[in-house]
Amino acid sequence: xxxxxxxxxxxxxxxxxxxxxxxxxxxxxxxxxxxxxxxxxxxxxxxxxxxxxxxxxxxxxxxxxxxxxxxxxxxxxxxxxxxxxxxxxxxxxxxxxxxxxxxxxxxxxxxxxxxx
Amino acid sequence: xxxxxxxxxxxxxxxxxxxxxxxxxxxxxxxxxxxxxxxxxxxxxxxxxxxxxxxxxxxxxxxxxxxxxxxxxxxxxxxxxxxxxxxxxxxxxxxxxxxxxxxxxxxxxxxxxx
Numbered sequence: 001x002x003x004x005x006x007x008x009x010x011x012x013x014x015x016x017x018x019x020x021x022x023x024x025x026x027x028x029x030x031x032x033x034x035x036x037x038x039x040x041x042x043x044x045x046x047x048x049x050x051x052x053x054x055x056x057x058x059x060x061x062x063x064x065x066x067x068x069x070x071x072x073x074x075x076x077x078x079x080x081x082x083x084x085x086x087x088x089x090x091x092x093x094x095x096x097x098x099x100x101x102x103x104x105x106x107x108x109x110x111x112x113x114x115x116x
Numbered sequence: 117x118x119x120x121x122x123x124x125x126x127x128x129x130x131x132x133x134x135x136x137x138x139x140x141x142x143x144x145x146x147x148x149x150x151x152x153x154x155x156x157x158x159x160x161x162x163x164x165x166x167x168x169x170x171x172x173x174x175x176x177x178x179x180x181x182x183x184x185x186x187x188x189x190x191x192x193x194x195x196x197x198x199x200x201x202x203x204x205x206x207x208x209x210x211x212x213x214x215x216x217x218x219x220x221x222x223x224x225x226x227x228x229x230x
Contacts, residue, residue: 033216043204045221091159097216103172104149104219106159 002027004094006107013082014115021077021110023092029053034068034075035093039109045091051075082114118143120209120222128228134195137225141188141209148190149219150182153204162205165190166213194227202229 003026013019025034036048049059051068059066063080079086089109096103121140129135141148150162161174165184182192188209194201204226208219 035218037221042223043226044223045206045208047218047220050218095216103161103164103174105161106151108158 002029002032002094002096002103002105004092004105004107006090006092006110008110009108010111010113012113012115015084016081017114018078018080019082019112019114021079021090021092021112023075023077023107025073025075025092025094027094027096029096029098031097033095033097035095035104036066036075036077037091037093037106039089039091041088048077048090079112082112084114084116087112087114120207120220122205122207122222122225124225125223126226126228128230129197130230131197131199133197134193135197135227137192137194137205137207137227139190139192139207139209139222141190141207142220145209145211145220146188147210147213147217147219148184148188149208149210150190150192151206151208152176153206153224154202159206162192164213171213197229199229202227 005024032053034051037045039045056068065078067076089111091109092107094105123138147166149164151159153159163182164172168184179195184190204224206224208221210217210219
């Protein structure tokens with residue numbers, strides 16, 4: 001079985017602070033994909049990033065950055081200079097390609113509140 | 117391209133009834149997956165269809181079923197509704213099988229069972 005743990009249930013920051021959302025995963029698959037999604041109050045999950053297990057390069061996209069460390073099975077997400085519009089629930093997800101092919105597993109989500 | 121669309125957006129049913137939810141994927145996408153989201157259980161995988169075939173199924177009772185049509189549109193059916201079936205049902209589409217591809221989600225259908 002595969003598992004995704006987002007230990008932080010809720011995080012509250014003040015605008016312009018940096019914030020890191022943690023994601024730890026478990027899988028026996030040798031090839032897998034990791035994702036982050038944002039779910040604003042409207043309810044629709046918005047895709048943010050996809051990373052395969054062979055690509056450990058960190059990625060930066062504007063104020064967003066992701067740190068993938070296979071050695072610690074973590075795929076953390078950092079928002080720099082947070083804004084009120086970043087307030088949402090963020091989900092980390094894992095999709096395997098072997099024993100867990102096609103069965104995407106989501107973490108419980110982290111609710112981020114950015115206060116003005 | 118238009119995104120994933122789901123109909124209806126809101127639904128109220130009573131226990132024992134059945135319900136059918138519809139999902140139209142992004143044009144060209146052949147894989148459709150369904151998820152149930154509840155406050156207590158989070159996002160749980162229901163099933164995945166690819167080219168009209170169910171490829172994977174989550175741990176849900178047989179009351180939950182689905183199908184995919186030749187145009188990749190998918191329907192999900194829940195029979196003999198229970199109070200615990202109240203949830204946001206999300207549909208996601210991808211070009212390839214979900215194990216290798218990014219899923220794009222629709223706005224969801226919020227089902228309330230009274």
